[in-house]
Amino acid sequence: MKALPAVDHGILFFPRGGSSLVVKNLTEQTLAAGRPARIFAGSLGQPGAYSHAPTFYEDLPLTVADYNPAATAHTLGADALLQPVPMHPSYEDRTGVPDRVFAAVAPATADAIEAYWRRHLTTHHAGQAGLLHLHHLTPLHGITQDGHRPVVTTLHGTELKFLNNALRRLQLADALGLSIAALGEQYRNEPRATLRRITQTANAPGLDETETLLTDRWHMWTHASFGDGSTEKFRKVTARSNPLESLSTGERRLATMLPLLAAAWSMYSGEGFHGPRLLSVDEIDAAFDEPNLRQVLALLRSWDxxxxxxxxxxxxxxxxxxxxxxxxxxxxxxxxxxxVPWLWQGHGEPQPLTLDLALDQAHREEHT
Structure with missing residues (x-):
């Protein structure tokens, strides 16, 4: 019998949250179904610690990136993200830890982290025997550039919360007629006056949410610089100037999906790519009215x-x-x-698929 294609899971982070539990459970279920599966993950701490990947994932097939040397380098004043096995960045901004927030990672450092993981996954042939399932949006996606393996990505709550908070801060600044930088500066200098002004602004969030958004260290993030200094380095985008604000909810979702679909089509159409042109879409009809959903489905068909x-x-x-x-x-x-599996073939009603386990006597004797 031909072996089933394998499923390799890649997760940048050491075990510390729900996404690691998802990876563990999916791998257990995949192995139980008779399909090969492996985990590629970060690890931190000593045996017995929750963050220690071999302890957390128990006896599951596992290849680790050991972050202990990077964490030690951080305690000695070095940059943990610039070590031979670089510490992962984080979607959370915390003080006194070696993993700084993604928004504070310089482009050259991000490139080095991506290069490490590309070597690491390539050395162990991740995804080449089947499917590579990546968790979160992280530098692990650098390996997808070679187009030699089908890749599925699952977004988890961490980055979705990160992006939502960034949008809420943008809306806060726009409601006050300020840039993001000016809002951060004003809150640092006059926190109470800034909060009072926000609470008096129409459509502003509540006081608790406002304090949470502003007391995070987002205004201290170090970003990359663009431009030669003679022109504006960042183009201000506000809720008023954002062209998506004029669209309906369905049109907005369609507009944000199109670049992702185009990127997937480009990757799958690359020279030398062989494999299924797989897309995973959660609630494919969410927020779409019928005309926009028809457009999405037609595009998925036309791009095969x-x-x-x-x-x-x-x-x-x-x-x-x-x-x-x-x-x-x-x-x-x-x-x-x-x-319960059903098959719809373009007409009539979906038909259930059944597996006939009854074998005739000759067939049974043949296999005894």
């Missing part, structure tokens, strides 16, 4: 993507536009969940 998507309902329009769909219906009974 293999789409794995979730949806609360299998609507007639989705069936009509997709033409042929494999549906896995999740059925919950108590604490147990099973999936």
């Amino acid at each position: 993507f293999d789409v794995l998507a979730t949806a609360p309902f299998m609507t007639p329009m989705i069936k009509q536009e997709a033409g042929q769909v494999m549906v896995h219906q999740v059925v919950t009974t108590g604490r147990h969940r099973v999936t």
Whole structure:
């Protein structure tokens, strides 16, 4: 029997949150189903610690990036992100730790981290026997540039919260008629007056949320510089000047999806790429009205993507536009969940797929 394609999971961070639990559970379930699986992850601390990857992932197949030397270098005053095995950056901005926030990582440092992980994953042939499943948006994605393996990415709550907070700060600054830099400066100099002014502004967030957004050290992040000094280094984008603000919710989602779809199409169309043109889309019909959803589905068809998507309902329009769909219906009974496979072939009703386990006597004798 031909071996099933393997699933390799890549996660930049040492075990410290829910995404590591997701990686562990997915790997356990994949192995239990008879499919090879491995984990590539960071590790910090000694055996027995939660952050120690071999301890956390127990006996699962694991290749680690040992962050202990980088953490030691940090205690001696060196940059943990510039070590031979570089410490990962973080989506969270905390003081007194070796992993500074992504927004404070210089481009050259980010390139070095990406280069390390590209070598690390390539050396161990990650994803080359099947699928590479990357968790979070991180420098691990540098390996996708070679186009030699199918890649799926799962976004977790950490970066979604990071991006949402950045947007809320932008809205705060715009409500006050300030730039982001000016808002940070004003809050540092006059915190109480700034909070009072915000609470008196229409459509401003509540006091608790405002304090959380402003007391984070976002205004101290060091960003890369662009331009030659004679022109504006950063182009100010506010809620008023953002062209997406004039679009409906569905149009806005379509506009933000198109660059991602184009990037995926470009990668899959690269010279030498062989493999499924796989996309994973959560709630594919969320926020779309019917015309915009038709456009998305038509684009997915025309670019020949293999789409794995979730949806609360299998609507007639989705069936009509997709033409042929494999549906896995999740059925919950108590604490147990099973999936029931159905096949829609473009007409009639979806038909359940069954596995006939009954073997005739001759077949049974042949295999005894």
